[in-house]
Amino acid sequence: MSHRLRKRITSVFTSLVLIVSLFIVFFPYFWTLLASFKDAAAINHPLDFSFTPTLVNWQAVISAGIPRQALNSLIVGLVTVGISLAVGSLAAYAFSRFNVGGSAARFSTLLAQMLPPAVLIVPLFLMAYYTKIIGSVWAAVISHLTFILPLVTWFLIGFFDDVPRELEEAAKVDGCTNWQALFKIVLPAVRPGLGAAGLFALVLSWNDMFYALLLTSGTQRTLPVGIAGYWTFRGVEMGQMSAAIILAIVPMIFLSFFVQRFLLRGLGGGAIKG
Amino acid sequence: MVVVLFAIMIFPLAYSFIISLQDFELTRIGQQTFIGADNYIKLFHNKSYWTAMRNTIVFVLLAVSLEVVLGFCLALMLHNKATFLRGFFRSTLLTPMFITPIAVGLMFRFMLNSQLGVIPIALKSIGIEVDWFSPQLALISIAIIDVWQWTPFMLLLLLAGLESLPEEPFEAAIVDGARGWKMIRYVTLPLMRPIILAALVIRMLDAFKVYEYVYAITRGGPGESTETIQYYIYRTGFIYFRAGEAAAMSYTLIVVITILVAILFYVLRGEAQEK
Numbered sequence: 001m002s003h004r005l006r007k008r009i010t011s012v013f014t015s016l017v018l019i020v021s022l023f024i025v026f027f028p029y030f031w032t033l034l035a036s037f038k039d040a041a042a043i044n045h046p047l048d049f050s051f052t053p054t055l056v057n058w059q060a061v062i063s064a065g066i067p068r069q070a071l072n073s074l075i076v077g078l079v080t081v082g083i084s085l086a087v088g089s090l091a092a093y094a095f096s097r098f099n100v101g102g103s104a105a106r107f108s109t110l111l112a113q114m115l116p117p118a119v120l121i122v123p124l125f126l127m128a129y130y131t132k133i134i135g136s137v138w139a140a141v142i143s144h145l146t147f148i149l150p151l152v153t154w155f156l157i158g159f160f161d162d163v164p165r166e167l168e169e170a171a172k173v174d175g176c177t178n179w180q181a182l183f184k185i186v187l188p189a190v191r192p193g194l195g196a197a198g199l200f201a202l203v204l205s206w207n208d209m210f211y212a213l214l215l216t217s218g219t220q221r222t223l224p225v226g227i228a229g230y231w232t233f234r235g236v237e238m239g240q241m242s243a244a245i246i247l248a249i250v251p252m253i254f255l256s257f258f259v260q261r262f263l264l265r266g267l268g269g270g271a272i273k274g
Numbered sequence: 275m276v277v278v279l280f281a282i283m284i285f286p287l288a289y290s291f292i293i294s295l296q297d298f299e300l301t302r303i304g305q306q307t308f309i310g311a312d313n314y315i316k317l318f319h320n321k322s323y324w325t326a327m328r329n330t331i332v333f334v335l336l337a338v339s340l341e342v343v344l345g346f347c348l349a350l351m352l353h354n355k356a357t358f359l360r361g362f363f364r365s366t367l368l369t370p371m372f373i374t375p376i377a378v379g380l381m382f383r384f385m386l387n388s389q390l391g392v393i394p395i396a397l398k399s400i401g402i403e404v405d406w407f408s409p410q411l412a413l414i415s416i417a418i419i420d421v422w423q424w425t426p427f428m429l430l431l432l433l434a435g436l437e438s439l440p441e442e443p444f445e446a447a448i449v450d451g452a453r454g455w456k457m458i459r460y461v462t463l464p465l466m467r468p469i470i471l472a473a474l475v476i477r478m479l480d481a482f483k484v485y486e487y488v489y490a491i492t493r494g495g496p497g498e499s500t501e502t503i504q505y506y507i508y509r510t511g512f513i514y515f516r517a518g519e520a521a522a523m524s525y526t527l528i529v530v531i532t533i534l535v536a537i538l539f540y541v542l543r544g545e546a547q548e549k
Contacts, residue, residue, distance in 0.1 A: 011356060014351045015357075017348075018348075018351060018352075018357070018367075021367055025366065025369065025422075026366070028385060028422070031381070031385055032381050032384070035384070046391065047392070047399070103543070107535070107536075107539050110538070111531070111532065111535045114534075115528070116482055116524070116527055116531065117485075118485075118504045118508060118527065119287075119290065119525075119531075120286050120287075120290065120524075121511065121524075122290055122511050122521045123285075123286040123290040123293060125511075126293070126303070127286070127289070129303065146286070203372055207372075207373065207374035207375065208374075209376045209486055209489075210486070210504075210508070214508075214512055224374045227377060228490065230380070231380055231383065238390075241380060242384070245377045245380060245381060248374055249377050253372060255372070256369055256371075256372035257365055259372075260364075
């Protein structure tokens with residue numbers, strides 16, 4: 001087989017595999033979007049495409065608790081991200097520049113973000129119970145910090161490592177204090193890292209259901225918990241569930257396009273250079 | 275700041291350990307008694323606990339091995355500069371890892387449902403009848419769902435690995451006449467070994483947390499066929515309210531996770547030192 005022909009076959013085969021993969025990835029999105037415009041009767045006949053599209057599901061979802069739950073999710077996400085960036089950037093800076101705590105501290109940061117939520121849920125539940133914040137979005141914020149703060153810290157180490165030390169030293173020669181050098185020189189240099197870490201943290205907080213399910217209740221429930229409520233043993237609202245799912249996933253898919261580029265450098269914690 | 279980081283982790287962990295030594299039920303908070311290692315001893319005789327552990331391990335091995343094979347193939351294709359619409363495929367194929375797992379679970383429950391799911395009904399029309407959530411298949415179906423959502427993450431890690439490899443070994447191999455499979459087998463794979471290992475451990479750690487798919491679809495059933503450890507801890511603690519036992523289970527899980535993280539840490543650190 002000639003070299004050219006072989007190249008040609010490889011490229012056709014590659015394109016085919018990628019198109020099939022794209023189909024597999026997008027079919028669930030497409031199917032859920034389609035179902036959100038179907039009434040109950042149409043949903044029962046999945047292969048019949050001659051249904052009349054309807055907006056009833058969307059109207060029901062908008063007038064039910066979904067917008068409120070989305071708002072709750074957004075509040076939890078933004079507060080979590082704000083605290084994580086403020087604390088995480090300083091911690092990452094300390095790890096990167098002064099190697100505070102040595103590799104034991106880095107190791108426990110990594111361990112903290114990898115801990116399964118099942119490990120922490122019992123103590124967090126009781127702590128929320130005793131402090132009387134159980135059921136509110138604030139309990140969700142605290143629980144999300146347990147995995148998002150270590151992640152943001154770990155994420156930022158690599159970005160701080162990339163800032164040349166000479167920059168800071170030059171600033172100090174010009175009369176800046178340590179803090180001034182950090183705020184005026186180093187933080188602006190890691191801005192893309194902060195942005196990516198913040199967006200990724202927002203995605204993770206928005207997507208969490210385990211903690212939110214157990215720690216929030218009533219009108220304080222977050223979106224994933226709300227979605228889970230559409231298919232219970234009590235009853236199924238497939239069309240409405242589909243509409244709610246679309247509302248929950250589309251913003252995150254959109255955000256993902258901004259995060260992807262930075263994700264690798266962050267997740268390597270300074271070990272993998274992407 | 276390091277103090278804050280530790281306060282948020284160490285305190286709950288220590289508290290959890292104390293709870294695990296108590297006869298603690300959420301229905302009667304304030305009446306707990308110290309019982310030492312009883313909760314741990316109970317676990318050894320608890321059949322459901324071992325079933326949940328076994329199911330989780332089967333699930334993790336099945337899902338993660340499929341993910342690494344598929345992820346590696348896709349990464350090779352997307353690494354090749356000649357690939358058509360490379361950037362487009364890259365960003366769209368990665369989307370599943372950014373959406374909430376409960377939505378993924380429910381979408382697949384909907385599509386695989388034997389009465390109104392599009393997949394079983396389409397299969398039926400060509401004469402194949404499959405009950406995706408039968409006792410034999412349910413755990414495998416859940417693993418397939420995990421593969422759908424998390425192969426993209428594997429792809430992302432491996433693609434970054436491929437991009438970080440030095441070019442000289444490949445150039446040398448071309449001079450020696452290596453092409454196609456030979457190149458992958460004798461050059462790419464050996465160079466990628468540490469990265470693949472790190473990606474495997476990261477995904478295994480994540481896969482141990484499987485919960486949402488089980489919650490969305492089977493709630494551990496039929497029977498105990500999809501009872502996973504995270505779901506079982508949730509059930510023990512928050513459906514049966516036995517917080518002490520749940521805390522003890524979670525501590526046994528920490529041991530497994532710590533070993534995996536230690537492996538990961540040494541792999542990552544070895545990487546950093548080589549550079």
